[in-house]
Amino acid sequence: MNTAPGIQSTSLHFREGSSDKVYQAAIEPKDDGYIVTFAYGRRGNTLTTGTKTPHIVTLQQAQAIYGKLVASKTSKGYKPDGESATPYQQTGREGEDSGIRCQLLNPVDESELQRLLTGTSHCLQEKFDGRRLMIRKQGDTITGINRRGIVVAIPEPIRLAVSLIPYDVLIDGEAVGDTLHAFDLLELDGHDLRERRYIDRHAGLLVTIPQNQSALRWVSTSIDPNDKVESYEESRQTNREGVVFKEVDAPYNPGRPNSGGPQLKFKFVESASFVVIAINSKRSVTLGLYDGDDLISAGNVTIPPNHEIPLLGTVVEVRYLYAFLESGSIYQPVYQGKRHDIPASECATDQLKYKVEAKAA
Template sequence: MNTNITSTFLYFREGNSDKEYHVAIEPEGNGYHVTYAYGRRGNTLTTGSKTRQSVTLAEATTIYDKLVRQKMAKGYRTEDNQKPGPITHARDAGEDTGIRCQLLSSVDENQVSHLLTDKRYCLQEKHDGRRLMIRKTGNQITGINRRGLVVSIPNTIRQAVDKLPVDVLLDGEVVGETYHVFDLLELKGHDIRHKGYLSRHAGIVALLPPNDGSLLWVTTAMDSEWCACGLR
């Protein structure tokens, strides 16, 4: 059965106000959730869900359409000032890929100073976006959420990943229509998780085009210094 996953990115500019609002229908189990994110453009967005529990696709679509209409009535528009349209994905949307991302682990406060000076660890900025892995296999681009389910990808990011010269599995987070990449898990069809992180990060820096605002590698620090290239 075909499953349509819809996502809309809206923006509002007036005077000193420059805000963005994202709304999406995302699959979970046998149902769907309507999620949203909002805030000043370029800043950390506040996220939430309009559905306390999963609902049918028809119910989710009704909630989604109403929310988009309400925002556009308040002056929000898409980037090109046109009426937003759905992003429709293949029949595998919502399916479990079997891939799981590595999640953050908490540490005790008394460990922080040690970790900051231990050369076996590095530091990266957290953008507080939507966690997303992206796999490129030939011409097929697949978005994978933190639960391992196939999800929607903004078209600008999809097009940028499609231009990469090799097959990859990237891990990162989406803020607006920018994908901040912090790990390279597969390269040219090979799993490279066993390699050291700095080696994988160097692969990201070498792989991503330098002037594409849709794909950015996350700056990495070691020894209390922010490294422009990700390595000392």
């Protein structure tokens, strides 16, 4: 723990109705000066991070920026949190392109479930409702990388857990709060494993991750058809987000196939990423999706009081029951928040699940 004079940190919370948000701010030493960092988001989720200082400043300047930041949050209803803040490790490279790309999944139709559950070509895993996060360990340097390949800060518990691995690694997973649910091992001790079978990479993951680490866990995987069916039913009955099917013999191919592919997802709850194309009255915004080169309306969603109204062009996540094929609008939308890790170009109509119309007798 840093005990240098003047170093400060705070954790604030905002609770109202179903809202439970956290905002953390800190003054941290860097080189010959100081920076002011922040982290925010819903309690229990992996937080969005950044800095309020574009360059290194003096301690006096940092304290002024820090004080103004905390005052602005408390004026909006945030209060000091009784819980200690979970620090986020920042390397100074946040926002840089790492050059690494993750493998993205396509959705699978419900009609394909029987084949995937009862066959032996795919294994099954739970789909976690978090943020995609790859972790690279190179010597003493541990770097977080998001789904777009951008360097991001990581929670300190995850960094500490990864630091216990005695080799250089590149792990792919889903971050939920201060825990990384790891599902793939791409590099180990200087060896690139991407061309190896998924089942072999996952086996390597099991022996690489230290045991009894709450911040770093490998994802449980079912291979036998009976186990897959049981895991699928349990996930559905316990209101999990969905399941993922992975071809056991497939290599790791960055990017997303135009359709299908060796890794598929099936979500129990529908959600999609949209672009805000208009701000309406009564805390409502219009959502847009790309249909080819055209940005078309997909309906409106109300922004809850515990969320800031997003600006035009912002990418947001919205849950919904289904979409109408004729209008393209979504039914019963529920705003989930901003998505900083998804570009607007990926907000396309092919994300939507449409209402199945009853056939005429």
